[in-house]
Amino acid sequence: MKIENPNPIQWQFSERAQQLQSSAIREILKITQRPEIISFAGGLPSPATFPVERMKEAFDKVLTDNGKVALQYGPTDGYAPLREWIANYLSTNGSKIVPEQILMVSGSQQALDLLGKVLIDEGSRVLVETPSYLGALQAFSVYRPEFQSVATDEHGLVPSSIPALAQGARLLYALPNFQNPTGRTLPVERRIELVETCARLGLPLIEDDPYGALSYKGEPMPKLVAMNPDGVIYMGSFSKVLTPGIRLGYVCAPLPLVRRLELAKQAADLHTAQLTQMVVHEVVKDGFLERHIPTIRTLYSNQCQVMLDAMAEHFPAGTSWTRPEGGMFIWVTLPKHINAMQLLDQALAARVAFVPGAPFYANEPETNTLRLSFVTVPPERIREGIAILGKLIKDAL
């Protein structure tokens, strides 16, 4: 039955497929998963925070009470009670979000892909922070935009730099809370200025907010979407507050856009697993997250402080870093002449890993930057790893 194959296929990939590159982080992670390595490279939440028992109960309850529905095909826009819960959760500061604005997605990476698919033509101008989330650059790149890097300083994005870049732009992508990779948080005055600037320009503003709930102190910052629901597209996720392995996120967008995203999702994968959505609704509907999230905040905040203290002790003058008020990452700026990619080679030889900063830049990279995550490493290993890194930086000076 085997057929002769005289003419092996000369694979001709689409032009967009030629843009595809594996995430630098995913490649580094492959090296750094050996247990002897102290890895600050991961972007993974700590499995210690996963509410396994609560999830198990919820799977059991949904399958017992409603198994045939949970296991059948479902609507593209998502499970209605969960969309209602999310709309209610997002209706803060006097703003009113309706369930029709919510589209459930298979993790918020999918929202990035759908937004790119629906908003970006080849050569479209797309504004991103400097640096920006690597997964967003990757998702948008498939659609071959022309990236424009919006200036940032120690408080994050600088709104006054937007108008000069906005001519013909299709969107601005921002991550205002405990940004990945820098850990920075946009102050309230800048939020107002950012939303006002985009509203004035008629420029769609994407607010990516996976870490917003993981604030270490005080009240969370106001959401951009609450300031202007007609101009802001909000992306949320259950990955950092519940568990990432179930792949569940959502996008909240003005109605003309969300209907288009829904059509794109229908063609892309019909819908996100109904069972998963019913289980997450079962878990969150009675206020579980309000009890659970503080335990994540405490863990991450403590480990962040351990890392900051160790850096103050071991890192030499001329090296600076961010002091996150939430989230999972610290961003380090080395003296100008030190290349973080080269430092990584030495660090791996000394069994410490991190992610160099260069891949997070859409245009010219600052090669003396790097990202550290503190969430999956226990305190004594954080101290040990930072001491090793500090010594390597001193040696490089």
Added chain:
Amino acid sequence: MKIENPNPIQWQFSERAQQLQSSAIREILKITQRPEIISFAGGLPSPATFPVERMKEAFDKVLTDNGKVALQYGPTDGYAPLREWIANYLSTNGSKIVPEQILMVSGSQQALDLLGKVLIDEGSRVLVETPSYLGALQAFSVYRPEFQSVATDEHGLVPSSIPALAQGARLLYALPNFQNPTGRTLPVERRIELVETCARLGLPLIEDDPYGALSYKGEPMPKLVAMNPDGVIYMGSFSKVLTPGIRLGYVCAPLPLVRRLELAKQAADLHTAQLTQMVVHEVVKDGFLERHIPTIRTLYSNQCQVMLDAMAEHFPAGTSWTRPEGGMFIWVTLPKHINAMQLLDQALAARVAFVPGAPFYANEPETNTLRLSFVTVPPERIREGIAILGKLIKDAL
């Protein structure tokens, strides 16, 4: 905190987003979900076949034994033991499929989207059957190909018609087993001719096989991929043999292509839920499907026979239909002058639903065709609905 919105966004969608249309079927399904309607319109498997208890046990076991891993981020290519199981399952007729060829996806609709993304440029020629699976036309359309309809007859696709259409074509998409929408099965001689023709032309051949295991009698037909693993891309799914609501499928492709698909998947949604893959592996690893699938075959085969018998009794001369040897669908060809879309209006008024055939054609539709599904309707309702349809067709003559 609410911002003035002086310049409402003038949404500018990408050119590809302007192609997006809701599936005609999904629109019809919205009308036909009322319980008083006898609906032959669905493409859903029967929930009576869902092994709810077995799934519940497996979720419980995976979360108990391995919860932290199941709920964490996972690899883009998928859960290794399940990929091995699939590679082994596909290694039939002396062919050898390796796990590296398998990419897990969130339902095989996602495989269609990724294949389109990686293989189709604007204007690329794409060959499809006449008629073809609507979801594939929808997924590929996003990438703006030029569809070429390959001729079919009562045995399915006619391989000799391919060479004249193949110049510069990027792929041929076929559904050889119990095709959606026609229910036709490609005979062995045609399979050989099809695979030989594509191999000679160096034309990538996609074999979409969601229903292959649902054969009513005898051994399943040989898979195209087993005849030429270097030239055939195989798409499989757990939706019709286990449950669709978990969204789990897979694609098996030659290595240069599968690596490119993996990169596209990483950008699109990182990976498919690890928990789901571990649960499905737990369910299938000990031969559960070999015991379970025969119960689905029996149910569908019986209901198919009921529908065929009722059609023989009630449909007038001049109306013809397929006699499926497996799967979920019967395809009806009405006398030429009857328009199935108009017949649907009358049928809905009489509380019977079906899907008109026109949306399944990439190019010129045959408007006197329609698709009937028999899998979710009990026998007495099948007889009742077919009698009503038969009367309406007679009235239209």
